[in-house]
Amino acid sequence: MIESEFNCLTDASQELWNKRHHGLTNEEIKKLYAEGNYETYFIEFYGDIGAAFSKIDFGGVYVTDKFFAILVVKKGMLNTLIDMVPEITNVQPSALYCLSDLSIDDDINKEFMFYNHNMPLNGEGVIVGIIGTGIDYLNPRFTDTLGESRIINIWDQTIEKGPIPKFFPYGTEYSKEDITNAIKGKAIGGSPYEVVAHKDENGHGTAIAGIIGGRNLGNDDKFKSIAPNCEFAIVKLAKAQKTTFEVAHMEEPNENVYETISVASAIRYLSDLQEKLKKPMVVYLPLGTNFGGRDGITLLERYIDNLTQRRTFSIVTNTGNQGSGRTHASGLVRATGDIEHIPIKVDPLQKSLIVSIYTRRPDIINIGLTNPQGNSIKRIPKPTAKEKNKFLTLEENNISIEYLVGESSTGFNSINMLIKNITEGIWNVDLYGESIASGLYDAWLPQSNLLKGDTRFLSPNPNTTLLTPCSAMNVISTSYYNQFTNEVVEDSGRGFPRNGKIEPVLTTEGVNLLTVGINNSLVLGTGEAMAGAILAGAIALIYQWGIVEGNLPHLYASRLKTILISSTIKDNKKIYPNEACGFGRLDFKTLFEVLSRSSTENKNCNCQCNDRDKALQCLYINIPQEIYKNMRKDDLK
Known part of the structure; x- marks a missing residue:
């Protein structure tokens, strides 16, 4: 009932619906955002969540799907709210997401690669959604031959000029008409940013869009992309709020870092746009997080799986840059009574540290902690049902431990340990085997972009280093390799997820790719951000062949994976699938052969x-x- 009402809401009644079902109006939520006096969470619920919030004056929700919502609550009031709203069944803090690595080189005289796949496909009729830093919409490579923009919508979450998108209380939405008018205004000497104020300041999103669908400008232009006739839908993410870093007990870094609620909102926005326009859309999510046990059950992953049930909407990503293994450790508590140690080097600059440990049922594994001076807490007792967290002190260190036991249907248990005021040196997380069946465990630190100095595991495992949301069942991910050596790059995240899924599905090249820079330039892009862009472009071509041209209308995520796997090439000396490159290297010539054979x-x-x-x-x-x-x-x- 709520979902139906949510989808059919008219603009005129939006504010009334917000007040009735969210607890707070748009202006009230904006005020909380402006004052920084709030915390945000992604929640799962049942029943009439709107009615439950009708009497709450210190928090509100924005329903993103039938069972998922974004929660905004005043600082310190979360536990009170949960007690008052039993409809909330699951709460996860807004995890921190880092952009996929991308290095830009202005020297295009170096050896580089561009896409001249010679396929009779160009992305016509397909939308590519890109979530990240935005796009340089003034670049003529993102227009058609008549000067009309191929960008059908931009939602800039960082601009508060309006109009806002339907159902979202922040940001500014620009239409294709707005963007085209800004472009034409510039051509006659006007100021385009007075019409569309959106900018991509660092070029990350522009480079991604360029390799996917930048247009060749003719004559002696040496630039080529994968799907030059595709359309774009862009979401520029708002940076993670200060309170999100406070909840995660992390310092704000200098680089761009985002959070779950902004990512979830972006995905919902693009999903709604695809349903409205009735065109197939592939969404590229060039960012990830170390939050979650790579079992596909974080709320964002389950939310993605829910939205990608339909055949015209898919989400792709890359495996990230944690493949060196410094943020993942795994091992085996061999028998009941055994003790395993997970050594962690802590840099002097590190002020606090979160360690997440995942075990498997029915194992019973207790944890302890030993500091660099050799002092320890052994067999830390689990919190009671009322406690949720256990708070302890080891010398000057305040330790908070959260046990999440018996997560539904996964067979995994998790323990999150926060060490405040942490001191430099070698720490050990101690695992005590109380009752062992399998004894397998995995541990993660936050992604290396969020750690200080040389903080890392001393006995790392480079496998299972792919980032969330790669373990979502319907997400398609790629690692990246150096096409000049045909070797997977060391930092590229590796599989496999712990839920039995095969990810990455394949590997794509990501070194010195000719693409589009800001200010109408050409640059060379290197990194996993480029590799994921190639995968998104390939799926745009498959959508054109299958849905737009009618060769295979039922292109659900599983069928897309089958086509991609069939389009890989393999080395004779390797076993496939493998953790580094999945089923092999994506090859466009082979992809064309697969599609041609399927058409016949x-x-x-x-x-x-x-x-x-x-x-x-x-x-x-x-x-x-x-x-x-x-x-x-x-x-x-």
Whole structure:
């Protein structure tokens, strides 16, 4: 009922609906944002959450989906609110997301690569959504040949000039008409930023958009992209708020860092836009976090899986830059009674530290802590049901430990340990095996971008270093490799997730790719941000072939993965899939062959392929040759 009302709301009644169902009006929430007197969380709920908040005057919610919402609550009032609103079933703090690495080189005389795939596909009829730092909309490579912008919408969360998007209490939305008018105004000497104030200050989003769908300008222009006729929908994220860093007990870094609620809002915005325009959309999310156990159950991952159930909307990302392993450790408590130690080096600049430990049911593993001086707390007792957190002191260090035991349907337990006023030196997290069945454990620190100095695990594991949300079931991710050596870059995040999913699906190149810079320049881009952009461009071409041209209308995430896996090339000496590169290196020539073969098979198919059940009769399964031979031997016995 609430979801139906939410989707059908008219502009005229928006503010009334906000007051009734959110507890706070737009202006009241904006005031909390401006004063910094708030905390934000992503929540899961049941029932009529709006009615539950109708009597709350110190917090509000924005419903993003039938069971998910963004919670804004005054500082220090979260526990009170949870007691008053039993409809809230799950609360997660807004995790911190870092941009995917991208280094920009202005020297385009170096050896570089551009996309000349020679496929009869150009992204026509497909929208590519990009979430990040925005886009240089004035660049002519993002217009068509008539000078009309190919950017259909921009939601800039950082500008408060209005109009705001429907259902979101902040930011400014610009339409294609606004953007085109700004471009034409500049051409006659006007000030485009008076019409559309949006800018991409550091060029991250512009470089991504360039490799995906920048237009060749003709004549001697050497630039090429993957899907030059695609359209764009852009969300520029607001930076994480000061209170989010306070909740996470981290100092604000100099670089761009974002938070869950902004990312979730961006995804919902693009999802709504896709449903409105009825065109296939692939969304590229070039950022990630170390929050979560790589089991696909963070609220953002479950939210993504919910929105990507339909065949015309998909989300891709890259595996991140934590592959060196300094922020992940894993191991085995071999038997009941054994003790395992996780050594951590803490830099003098580090003021506090969060360590997240994940174990598997039915194991019972207690934790302890030993500081650099050799003093320890052994077998820290679990909090009672009323406590939630256990607060302890080890010399000058204040320690807060949160146990989350029995997470539904996952088979995993988690322990989050916060050490305040941490001192430099070698710390040990001690794991005591009280009752061991498997004994496997994983531990993560925050991503290295958020750590100070040389803070790291001393016995790291480079596997399972892919970032959240890669472990969401419907997300498609890529690692990145150096196409000049055909080797996966060391820092590239690796799989596999702990939920049994195969990610990364594949690997794509990411070194010295010719792309678009700010101020109408060409640059070379290197990093996992470029690799993910290539994957997004490839899916735009698949959408054009399958949905726009009608060759395969039912392109759900699983079918997209099948096509991509079939389009990889492999090295003879490697076993696939593997943690570094999934099923192999994406190859556009092979992708074209796969699509061409599928087009021929579809034309020769007598079944009604729009009927998903009958289409299964045409299912193609690729079985390794040796396994197939063994199966045939069994059949002949």
